[in-house]
Amino acid sequence: MLDTLRAAVSYGEKLSADFVEARFDDLTLRTLRRINDTWKDIILKSRTGVGITCYYDATPGYSFTASEDQEDVYETVKRAYKMAKAASTAASLKLDFDERPAVKSRPSDTFTAKVHPRTQDLDFKMDLINRMVESAREVGKDIQNVTGRYGELFGKKIFTNSEGSDINWDFLVIDLPCRVTSKTSTGALVFGSERKAGTLGLEIYKQKGFTPEEIGKAAGKYAAEQITAKACPAGKFTALTDNDLTGVLAHESFGHLSEADFVVMGMSPLVDKIGSRLGTKHTTIIDGGVPNITKHGGLWIPYDDQGTKANMTTILDKGILRHYLQNRGTAKNLNQEPTSNCRAVHFGFIPIPRMTNTYFMPGDLTEEEALEQLGTGIYAIQTSGGQVEGDGSFLFKADRGYWVEQGKIQHPIREVSLSGNILQLLTQVEGATRDLLLWGTYFGGCGKDGQHPLPCGLGGPKLLIKDVTFGGQA
Amino acid sequence: MNYDKIKDTLLAEVDSGLKFAQSLDDAAEFELFLYYRSNSSVEIRQGVVKATDGIVAGNAVRAAKDQRVSFSSSSGITPDRIKRSVREAIASLKATSEKDNRFQGFCEPKPPGKEGKFAPEILELTTDDLVKFTLQIIGDMTKVNGRILAAADSGISWGGFAIGNTRGLQQASCSAYNAGSAYAMAIDGEERRTAWEALVTREKPLDVTGLGEKAATKARSLLGAKKLNQTTVLPTLWVPEAAASYILSSLQQSAKGNNVVEGLSPIAEKLGEKIAGSSFTLVDDGQNPLGIETEAIDAEGHPQKRTTIIKQGVLKQFLFDSYYGQIAGKPLTGNSSRAGGPFGSSLCYEYTPTIIGKNLEVSPGTKTEDELIASIDGQALLIVDVPIGIFHSDVATGEFSAVASSVFLIEKGEKKMPLEPISVAGSFYKGLEQLQGIGNNVVMTSLLVKTPSLLIDGFSVTG
Known part of the structure; x- marks a missing residue:
């Protein structure tokens, strides 16, 4: 396939494109879903296609095709070139970039799983779900619904460009989530969930803490606990966010604002803030495609979709803004280095600045010390997502939580949501625990500019934050 | 592929694909879905332009036998890609004994409803037209007083899909529309307020008059916000x-x-x-x-x-x-x-x-x-x-x-x-x-x- 891509690059250059990038995805996606006793989904997807970016006068035009045929790929190059040329007349801000040495990948760039999902049959994976669902039922109470899912995404990503880069690596993410819905005595529905996901081999599900039985039981237990949970009080409280929720905070709030396309366009509140103090000394935020996934978890993304080799970027260093998340054009415009953050959700989209693994660095507190320091407030746990606006306003949903008084957990609470402005919130972080956990999922993912769901890693320690606004019962 | 040819072309591939599936397993039930859509868009954000034009094409097969149901999809609508999905769906069926006991079969054939209306002129719109629409939205935003950051896009989407199953159903449908949107961020000191307006229509070619001004005016009106304090x-x-x-x-x-x-x-x-x-x-x-x-x-x-x-x-x-x-x-x-x-x-x-x-x-x-x-x-x-x-x-x-x-x-x-x-x-x-x-x-x-x-x-x- 690399020859086809190289020919496409040459063809684009012959058409007078200033620079051409050609990439090929050959990915396999497997989804399994059991709802109660019914196998609802046994799905296999083959996602194969070519994406071409032609640059003309520092303006990109993009096109794509599901075909691997050389003539169809040439036609795709023509369309991309035509779009770039037409668009260049309207561009008043051009994001040119400097030539760099060609990038060559090595086989060792690909994560090696002990038990790769492609080596295991369907029944092996369905058994994971069966064990998880049955375990959830053992522990749950007044169960209305148990849904167990398994997802895997793996395969080749090949890239070349006008500089002669030659990149060929394999992406991998697996995911095993369980969700239990229970009914309260008043008929209201509550839920609990648990999962283990990331760039992992299937051997993870034999490891203590991550077996299907333990995942299922945790989901059942959390749902049972929510049956008697009280409504979250509305108002401002000190919060302890668990590792999952801390990750969403890093990703949804600060991560998106640091994406350099928003910065170049002046739309991020982080414009002109490099070197400025934005947070307390407890706030260090990293993004990178090659974290220590064996130790902490997350996703393995050694190259972005513009051919830049991954590194680990310190965005915020003990509260000081240091770097944005760049593609090649935004990096030159902002006088920084490309950060391997130019990603596309699939071949049907042009790559844009996106996150890889985004997380807060740990502090020095134990969980007990953090609760003690919390005093009275809310321990917010797990997450079903969040959202941030261009002005820094955010909302995060915690799946569950606890009301804490004098450092002791009192009772569970439900419908826990945190809101505020991220730049304000970073000045309210008073501490972090010493544990660092990352996760990246197959189900769900990041959405930006219509590109959803892009697998992203996120995480951090538990964060202690004062004066957080919680939505809830007035 | 022209708009007028989509349904016939997809239905012919559906028919061939179903025959191929039945040749591999005549005791199974099959459903084949084919999709073909052209999407073009031009986006301008503070002078940075992004332009995309491509054909989304793909196929999906569902196979069912003894209340076991599988699904397989692949990119493209060529016979080889369709056959690939058929083979994978059958392989998944064979690979498991797990059943969906509630499955009662694919959709029975019924007379179709009506396709929506659309203005044929939408199909004639070009990349240059999209550039023009998007610039117009941006231009209207900049007419509003005060500091406004402007983003806009416009796009055309047309295409269709076809479905067939071994219960005798074979149907197809096509549609087209065009759309534009305006995103404005009004800034006053450290205060930033945003507003978004969009227009999506199949009734007529895009007329974005007023769209940008509406978004920018709305964003401006949100400046000077006070705390509720309650x-x-x-x-x-x-x-x-x-x-x-x-x-x-x-x-x-x-x-x-x-x-x-x-x-x-x-x-x-x-x-x-x-x-x-x-x-x-x-x-x-x-x-x-x-x-x-x-x-x-x-x-x-x-x-x-x-x-x-x-x-x-x-x-x-x-x-x-x-x-x-x-x-x-x-x-x-x-x-x-x-x-x-x-x-x-x-x-x-x-x-x-x-x-x-x-x-x-x-x-x-x-x-x-x-x-x-x-x-x-x-x-x-x-x-x-x-x-x-x-x-x-x-x-x-x-x-x-x-x-x-x-x-x-x-x-x-x-x-x-x-x-x-x-x-x-x-x-x-x-x-x-x-x-x-x-x-x-x-x-x-x-x-x-x-x-x-x-x-x-x-x-x-x-x-």
């Missing part, structure tokens, strides 16, 4: 775009037959009961000629229909595809979708059929928005855009907590100053019961829901 319970007036997000997060979810059957809908056992104010009526019209989601058939080949979900506050009907309709013993409503709707995927063929509202419509009330505001004695909130996080609500609990970041205070019957972001929380369904008024200002929103403004009492607010 945690209390207040009435909230949701303008059409915000009201659409309310409907999508609540009733669109709980009216889906899958959530009803799986025990996840809070209104599952309330058919025939009054669940909303007496003036509230909600229909899903999959045959509205101008509805963006209008097609002759749904994603399983069943004719799309008009379904009354709530009539004058009383819950009348849920939305079903063939799978959940058969389980529930209810008539199919033509609501099967493959990742369609406002949050759909461009590679929709990769998704199994699920249920979605096609063109949801809330019937208008009698009061203007100004009259609704005037009807409020004390304080209330005017929510003028989609609250942050409202789509993260959980269908099962029916509860929500979101942040209204584009919001004004209403006091003694008058719209007052803009407010800083406010957390709004409560139960969607208690809110519907406490509906205080419905506007007469029905609008087709960018979320593809037609709705007027809704005045709802009883939500907790803090900010």
